[in-house]
Amino acid sequence: MKRIGLLTSGGDCQALNAAMRGVVKSLVNSGEQIELYGFLDGYRGLIYGEYRMLDISDFSGILTRGGTILGTSRVPFKTIREPDEDGRDKVESMKHSYYKLRLDCLVILGGNGTHKTANLLREEGLNIVTLPKTIDNDLWGTDMTFGFQSAVDIATQTIDYIHTTADSHGRVFIVEIMGHKVGFLPLNAGMAGGADIILIPEIPYDIDKIVDAIELRKKRGAKFTIIVVAEGAISKQDAKLSKKEYKEKVAKAKYPSVSYEIAEKIQKKTGKEVRVTVPGHIQRGGAPDSYDRVFASRLGSEAGKLILKGEYGFMVGYKNREIVKVPLDEVAGKLKSLDPNAAIIKEAKMLGISFGD
Numbered sequence: 001m002k003r004i005g006l007l008t009s010g011g012d013c014q015a016l017n018a019a020m021r022g023v024v025k026s027l028v029n030s031g032e033q034i035e036l037y038g039f040l041d042g043y044r045g046l047i048y049g050e051y052r053m054l055d056i057s058d059f060s061g062i063l064t065r066g067g068t069i070l071g072t073s074r075v076p077f078k079t080i081r082e083p084d085e086d087g088r089d090k091v092e093s094m095k096h097s098y099y100k101l102r103l104d105c106l107v108i109l110g111g112n113g114t115h116k117t118a119n120l121l122r123e124e125g126l127n128i129v130t131l132p133k134t135i136d137n138d139l140w141g142t143d144m145t146f147g148f149q150s151a152v153d154i155a156t157q158t159i160d161y162i163h164t165t166a167d168s169h170g171r172v173f174i175v176e177i178m179g180h181k182v183g184f185l186p187l188n189a190g191m192a193g194g195a196d197i198i199l200i201p202e203i204p205y206d207i208d209k210i211v212d213a214i215e216l217r218k219k220r221g222a223k224f225t226i227i228v229v230a231e232g233a234i235s236k237q238d239a240k241l242s243k244k245e246y247k248e249k250v251a252k253a254k255y256p257s258v259s260y261e262i263a264e265k266i267q268k269k270t271g272k273e274v275r276v277t278v279p280g281h282i283q284r285g286g287a288p289d290s291y292d293r294v295f296a297s298r299l300g301s302e303a304g305k306l307i308l309k310g311e312y313g314f315m316v317g318y319k320n321r322e323i324v325k326v327p328l329d330e331v332a333g334k335l336k337s338l339d340p341n342a343a344i345i346k347e348a349k350m351l352g353i354s355f356g357d
């Protein structure tokens, strides 16, 4: 008999349910007796002892369902050691929930912040297995996270839609794609959607280079330009500021996001009409695509295997086309970002895509 806790934490994404289903199905099909405790709304449920007992029927029909059947929340790692408003020690409370239910292990699905707390719980002696979720694909230790491909599909479709209207009106269009710190999603969606300019956090841009790219397209007879801007795109000038200075600058600025600042500058410099589209959380919504359904199911069943073997303290990841187990202390606190000299960037440049650098 294994008593297993499950929780999903941080921003949601597609295939969280598919991944949990993978874990549970693989355990059930192994013949092992299991008791399942689903903590509600991420670490919050673990802190406050809010959970519900689950059985196999809870995992039927959820392969294709977006979101998470357990709910999620963001409980920032940087304040995890600070008591809550009632003076409660969050880490001790999480341990208390775990021991009170006599859990054998806790399966945690999440991204970067989630993994820091998961590793902390491991250090505190809990048996932890994690699964890598995020549309950003920025988790260290895995080549791929689930949610990413589905989000690329949605972002690509958005760019496809914008293409037709940009063409009709001969406008410059900016499509702002999620990714505050890394550019995997904007880059992949931008390439898939045939964007002309892609701005990502890893490659600070020069506004004049963007204008040059627009003018060059015009010279070559193009009526419109599509620019994909990552949420965290940053100019070369701003990249020189300290984190604090940059935060202050953004707070003072009147723009809802970086795209609007870029749009205004382009409009001033070119006299062209610029429009901004922000698909936002649509990118995390809806059903997982077929890739993510398979991928998350595979990761889930490998997590089941680790649990059956009693191998804890690992994230189930994907490296060089193989599912691997990665020690949690190697994952926690590290960000996977795009190398500006990566082959894919060079190839994109060869296709004529400008990065504004």
Ligand code: F6P
Binding pocket: 011, 074, 111, 134, 135, 136, 178, 179, 180, 231, 284
């Ligand atoms: O980490 C996933 C992500 O969707 C990022 O791409 C985005 O910047 C952020 O979460 C948005 O966070 P929230 O859902 O808290 O607004």
